[in-house]
Amino acid sequence: MTITRRGLxxxxxxxxxxxxxxxxxxxxxxxxxxxxxxxxxxxxGESDVTARFQQPFMEEILxxxxxxxxxxxxxxxxxxxxxxxxxxxGHTIMNTIVPHTIxxxxxxxxxxxxxxxxxxxxxxxxxxxxLVPADSPFQTLQDLIDxxxxxxxxxxxxGSGTNTANHLASVIFGDLTGATVTYVPFSGSAxxxxxxxxxxxxxxxxxxxxxxxxxxxxRALAVATEERVPALPDVPxxxxxxxxxxxxxxxxxxxxxxxxxxxxQRLSDVIGEVNADPEFQRQMxxxxxxxxxxxxxxxxxxxxxxxxxxxxxxxxMGGS
Amino acid sequence: MTWTHRDLLPSVVLILLGAYALWETxxxxxxxxIFPRLAGFGLLLGGIALAVRAxxxxxxxxxxxxxxxxxxxxxxxxxxxxxxxxxxxxVPTSIGGAILAMALAFEERPAARSVLAQSAAxxxxxxxxxxxxxxLLLVPLP
Amino acid sequence: xxxxxxxxxxxxxxxxxxxxxxVGTIIGALPGLSATMAVAVLVPFTFTMDPASxxxxxxxxxxxxxxxxxxxxxxxxxxxxxxxxxxxxxxFPMAKxxxxxxxxxxxxxxxxxxxxxxxxxxxxxxxxxxxxALKFGPVEYxxxxxxGLSLIAVLSKGNTLKGLIGGFAGLxxxxxxxxxxxxxxxxxxxxxALLGGIHIIPALIGLYCVPVLLGMVADRAPHxxxxxxxxxxxxxxxxxxxxxxxxNLIRSSVVGTVVGILPAAxxxxxxxxxxxxxxxxxxxxxxxxxxxxxxxxxxESANSATVGGGFVPxxxxxxxxxxxxxxxxxALMVQGIRVGPQLFAEQGDxxxxxxxxxxxxxxxxxxxxxxxxxxxxxxxxxxxxxVLAPAIGVLIMIGAYAVEQNPNHVIMMVVLGALAWVAAxxxxxxxPIVLGLIxxxxxxxxxxxxxxxxNASGDLWGQYFGRPISLGIIFFTILTLTWPWWSDRRxxxxxxxxEAGA
Numbered sequence: 023m024t025i026t027r028r029g030l031x032x033x034x035x036x037x038x039x040x041x042x043x044x045x046x047x048x049x050x051x052x053x054x055x056x057x058x059x060x061x062x063x064x065x066x067g068e069s070d071v072t073a074r075f076q077q078p079f080m081e082e083i084l085x086x087x088x089x090x091x092x093x094x095x096x097x098x099x100x101x102x103x104x105x106x107x108x109x110x111x112g113h114t115i116m117n118t119i120v121p122h123t124i125x126x127x128x129x130x131x132x133x134x135x136x137x138x139x140x141x142x143x144x145x146x147x148x149x150x151x152x153l154v155p156a157d158s159p160f161q162t163l164q165d166l167i168d169x170x171x172x173x174x175x176x177x178x179x180x181g182s183g184t185n186t187a188n189h190l191a192s193v194i195f196g197d198l199t200g201a202t203v204t205y206v207p208f209s210g211s212a213x214x215x216x217x218x219x220x221x222x223x224x225x226x227x228x229x230x231x232x233x234x235x236x237x238x239x240x241r242a243l244a245v246a247t248e249e250r251v252p253a254l255p256d257v258p259x260x261x262x263x264x265x266x267x268x269x270x271x272x273x274x275x276x277x278x279x280x281x282x283x284x285x286x287q288r289l290s291d292v293i294g295e296v297n298a299d300p301e302f303q304r305q306m307x308x309x310x311x312x313x314x315x316x317x318x319x320x321x322x323x324x325x326x327x328x329x330x331x332x333x334x335x336x337x338x339m340g341g342s
Numbered sequence: 343m344t345w346t347h348r349d350l351l352p353s354v355v356l357i358l359l360g361a362y363a364l365w366e367t368x369x370x371x372x373x374x375x376i377f378p379r380l381a382g383f384g385l386l387l388g389g390i391a392l393a394v395r396a397x398x399x400x401x402x403x404x405x406x407x408x409x410x411x412x413x414x415x416x417x418x419x420x421x422x423x424x425x426x427x428x429x430x431x432x433v434p435t436s437i438g439g440a441i442l443a444m445a446l447a448f449e450e451r452p453a454a455r456s457v458l459a460q461s462a463a464x465x466x467x468x469x470x471x472x473x474x475x476x477x478l479l480l481v482p483l484p
Numbered sequence: 485x486x487x488x489x490x491x492x493x494x495x496x497x498x499x500x501x502x503x504x505x506x507v508g509t510i511i512g513a514l515p516g517l518s519a520t521m522a523v524a525v526l527v528p529f530t531f532t533m534d535p536a537s538x539x540x541x542x543x544x545x546x547x548x549x550x551x552x553x554x555x556x557x558x559x560x561x562x563x564x565x566x567x568x569x570x571x572x573x574x575x576f577p578m579a580k581x582x583x584x585x586x587x588x589x590x591x592x593x594x595x596x597x598x599x600x601x602x603x604x605x606x607x608x609x610x611x612x613x614x615x616x617a618l619k620f621g622p623v624e625y626x627x628x629x630x631x632g633l634s635l636i637a638v639l640s641k642g643n644t645l646k647g648l649i650g651g652f653a654g655l656x657x658x659x660x661x662x663x664x665x666x667x668x669x670x671x672x673x674x675x676x677a678l679l680g681g682i683h684i685i686p687a688l689i690g691l692y693c694v695p696v697l698l699g700m701v702a703d704r705a706p707h708x709x710x711x712x713x714x715x716x717x718x719x720x721x722x723x724x725x726x727x728x729x730x731x732n733l734i735r736s737s738v739v740g741t742v743v744g745i746l747p748a749a750x751x752x753x754x755x756x757x758x759x760x761x762x763x764x765x766x767x768x769x770x771x772x773x774x775x776x777x778x779x780x781x782x783x784e785s786a787n788s789a790t791v792g793g794g795f796v797p798x799x800x801x802x803x804x805x806x807x808x809x810x811x812x813x814x815a816l817m818v819q820g821i822r823v824g825p826q827l828f829a830e831q832g833d834x835x836x837x838x839x840x841x842x843x844x845x846x847x848x849x850x851x852x853x854x855x856x857x858x859x860x861x862x863x864x865x866x867x868x869x870x871v872l873a874p875a876i877g878v879l880i881m882i883g884a885y886a887v888e889q890n891p892n893h894v895i896m897m898v899v900l901g902a903l904a905w906v907a908a909x910x911x912x913x914x915x916p917i918v919l920g921l922i923x924x925x926x927x928x929x930x931x932x933x934x935x936x937x938x939n940a941s942g943d944l945w946g947q948y949f950g951r952p953i954s955l956g957i958i959f960f961t962i963l964t965l966t967w968p969w970w971s972d973r974r975x976x977x978x979x980x981x982x983e984a985g986a
Contacts, residue, residue, distance in 0.1 A: 095680025384652030
């Protein structure tokens with residue numbers, strides 16, 4: 023009798039051991055093959071470039087290669103709508119952007135809802151920035167606001183797409199300052215910048231990264247950060263000028279629904295580790311990206327916060 | 343109405359297509375509707391012009407040669423091939439598709455030996471392409 | 485400058501250039517794989533190299549791919565990349581009548597010439613040229629697109645009405661999906677798969693290649709005639725053609741360079757404009773579309789010139805001149821290279837080494853192109869259709885899928901192919917549809933943007949019609965449209981005068 027009871031005990035103990043260490047083992051084993059990092063935009067864009075910055079660091083920490091895949095379409099909506107149909111074992115991750123993933127479902131039927139996207143980390147943002155050509159008569163943001171208030175609609179400001187981050191930023195800007203500008207949508211940041219450089223439009227509602235790229239050819243009038251951006255030390259923040267606008271496009275990583283929680287946490291930790299690397303930070307800030315840390319635990323609050331911040335503007339733009 | 347007015351069928355299709363396109367533009371914003379309306383009108387008017395010309399002038403048309411059965415089968419094959427790709431994976435589907443395509447594309451009745459040789463060649467092509475893309479170019483295949 | 489030249493001649497860089505051209509040519513030749521894809525796929529490999537070498541590798545692949553597109557265009561009537569659309573107009577008829585090897589050789593030399601012109605422009609006059617890129621605003625793009633669309637009417641082989649209808653159909657197709665301006669979601673039937681619209685590469689393959697495949701199956705005749713003269717490369721003949729066509733060659737190369745400089749306008753537009761101009765001014769006009777070598781010369785030299793031309797705005801302004809340039813730009817950013825006017829000032833040698841590398845790659849294209857071309861032609865014309873058709877089927881399946889790893893694209897391709905086949909039976913060519921598809925977005929965005937700007941400044945009319953470059957383009961459009969009428973009239977007047985004088 024003692025033998026079988028001992029035997030039973032042994033079986034139970036080993037079963038318990040397996041049950042508790044099983045997930046741990048899976049986590050320790052993860053990843054077991056190369057990771058696919060899907061970017062919903064064309065190569066060369068902000069999402070792609072930052073992912074490529076992350077790539078070598080991630081590969082070193084994870085011990086597996088990270089393959090970057092580009093899946094553009096409909097301003098990112100095509101990929102985000104497909105996210106949850108991908109394998110949910112953690113070996114496929116996708117780049118996400120806020121406000122895009124909040125705006126798009128609010129404005130029309132894009133095949134996914136904001137809640138469908140399971141984000142694990144937001145690791146940087148590109149702050150909104152108002153840019154004008156170097157030879158523009160506007161020396162300060164106040165000049166621009168004055169002009170736009172006196173001549174409503176006469177000032178043309180370009181941006182990438184309709185119902186996108188740039189568009190949203192221009193609506194918010196108008197709400198906060200009372201200036202009325204005509205937003206001219208372009209098929210991407212690059213065409214908008216071309217138009218600014220060529221003097222076709224008065225300015226652009228763009229990102230700090232574009233200002234850094236264009237160098238002396240543009241003048242940034244303000245940036246939407248808490249403190250001045252290191253790459254653009256002479257440019258005041260909106261806050262300094264009395265306008266309460268901090269934000270931009272927050273980029274992060276998401277996984278398909280159903281990915282085990284331990285794996286999500288591991289991915290979140292890994293990205294956090296990459297973010298903490300000084301070399302990585304240097305690459306990002308030099309190009310104008312603001313490194314930010316919103317790990318897995320803080321994501322729901324972050325999304326709610328952003329949703330509230332955009333609410334009035336979304337209503338103004340005709341969405342729900 | 344004789345069926346020798348071959349352009350009548352396409353013109354009817356075009357008129358319907360143009361009308362549909364225009365109907366959909368009613369739900370669009372002012373800006374968004376401009377080019378679809380342009381295209382819709384173009385198709386509509388083009389279809390009408392085509393019909394008028396067909397009835398009035400009845401221009402001589404050359405009948406495209408060749409039978410219809412094989413191309414239609416081939417088309418169905420391509421469609422099935424495309425739909426099955428994500429389901430059954432690139433290599434198996436393509437091997438099947440290629441062999442079937444070969445069967446449809448024979449110029450004259452083939453000898454058994456050449457059938458085997460050609461099938462082998464096609465299998466080789468599929469494998470080569472799969473390797474090229476999957477390994478070398480790192481494009482994940484279904 | 486000498487050091488930069490020597491820098492490009494290092495064994496490593498030379499190998500890169502050679503390998504790049506070969507790989508690029510093969511990839512570009514496969515229907516469904518475009519130059520953009522070729523470059524995108526190879527970018528990761530360049531991260532381990534120093535910037536100059538990486539750029540040379542990417543530039544070589546790009547050059548090879550643009551050139552390689554001609555093979556599929558000539559031999560299978562499917563442009564391997566959108567840049568080769570105009571090549572197929574005369575290249576394929578040439579192949580059908582047995583001159584395929586000549587067409588391939590001509591395109592090889594023409595491409596090399598065009599590529600060299602583009603690279604030289606990059607080397608010597610890049611910064612001033614970049615200014616041109618900036619002068620093109622939304623209005624100019626709109627008129628340029630209209631010009632392109634008007635070419636449809638002129639280039640339709642005899643059946644203008646059907647060509648125009650095809651163009652409108654392409655225009656309609658281009659509006660499918662979510663709009664850049666206005667944000668409407670159009671013609672998607674509620675399908676999220678269609679939100680991104682009709683992608684050009686699956687459409688290109690579907691509209692061109694599928695009907696060809698179906699034709700192969702329907703017809704008992706061999707696909708293209710075997711070579712008349714036993715399959716040599718017919719170099720002397722090709723060179724003679726080029727010499728005869730030298731004005732065309734030079735003009736097309738310049739056109740290609742300039743169009744390449746304009747962001748958003750790539751090889752397809754360049755080839756088309758050059759082709760149309762060649763046709764307009766050629767004494768051999770009637771043969772265009774039926775296998776006129778001049779057409780191939782024009783198209784190939786122009787599209788290869790866009791490689792060098794496209795780098796001008798890319799390197800000087802940081803704005804990609806053509807889609808592959810966008811990818812190369814990203815690669816540069818990751819390497820830490822900042823483009824812009826500072827690039828030329830601070831890292832002038834980098835730019836020069838790269839440009840020399842590009843020149844060398846273009847020159848290397850001649851021997852590699854001839855060899856690959858001869859092999860390609862021999863192979864395609866001698867493989868029995870029962871192997872050729874399925875093999876092409878495999879390629880287009882993966883080609884349509886590989887662009888964005890989207891299985892829906894493959895289905896899109898087949899559906900469009902079916903429509904194109906039916907349309908062809910009714911007498912509608914695929915080229916106008918494809919052109920409508922490519923130019924539609926450019927025209928629409930340009931139009932609406934110009935409207936917004938014009939409205940904001942209160943000068944709508946002046947916006948569309950008051951700008952010098954636009955007026956130039958409008959003039960050219962009208963000229964091209966009415967030229968046949970003009971030249972007829974002139975000929976008739978001349979005949980009358982001769983009669984009166986005699």
